[in-house]
Amino acid sequence: MFSLNHLKGNTYYIDAPTNIGVYKLSHNDCILIDTCYQGDMTDHLLATLSKYNLNVKSILHTHAHVDHFGSDSYIKSKYSCTIGAPKVEYTYIENPQFTNLLVFNTSPFRKVSRSYPTGAKVDYLYDENSFDVNDVSFSTFPLKGHSQNQKGIITPDNVIFTGDTFLDIEELKSVKLLYNYDVEGALDSLKSLSNTSYSIYIPSHGSPLEDVKNTIKYNVENLQKNANMIFDIIKNSPIGLDELMSILVKRYKVTEHATQYLIAQACITSLLSYLENQDRIKIIFENGVMKFSPKD
């Protein structure tokens, strides 16, 4: 069972492993911002909603990774609520198996095929600066990078739910590698979020923050440190992806499990794309092996 925590005005959050925003429309009716994994966590979430007598009218999404929408189909069928999501992102909520494509670009090995939640129909999409739902106006803030079209969701209380744009400093110290679809987009989003002044920032993983600048600075430096470390390896001699992974798996202490390996590889390839887009590295071929080499 999770707890319901007050933030400001009508804005609360449930402290599940993925923080879930709650905007109260009345004593009992509410709008959720993101949900959590299917299975046990959804059981805990449903028990929490019941404990606090909360009736869900809508679910809004920052982005569509399974730890943010795994409960949607259960909540939608129980409360007959609507679901809103950013453009592009909604396709994963309706087709959770597409998540495989984030780490594996064909039908996956059975070893890495995961069980996904049942898809849920998304009722409306938002890509503008603001949108109305259940007679309440929410604003959005573009936070592309971690996913293709992630959005910060801002409640009328000036509280922003930032999805996975940044991690808590302590959490990032232990994780080190945070998945990004597009590193350049992630850096741009972090920098523009740093120049905002919302009352409270709620990351999906970590504690609410009133001042976000130091945390964002740490996240930016961590991404740049990871990119520079890869560049330093490549600078010494051209290297292929498998050889690079064999070095980085040890440095980042990646578990020798196919799924974990492929997720780490996706993190690394996004950093390689970033370096190539920055004209710091180029792709070459040596004896049929594709390698990364410093740009002349």
Ligand SMILES: [Fe+2]
């Ligand atoms: Fe995510």
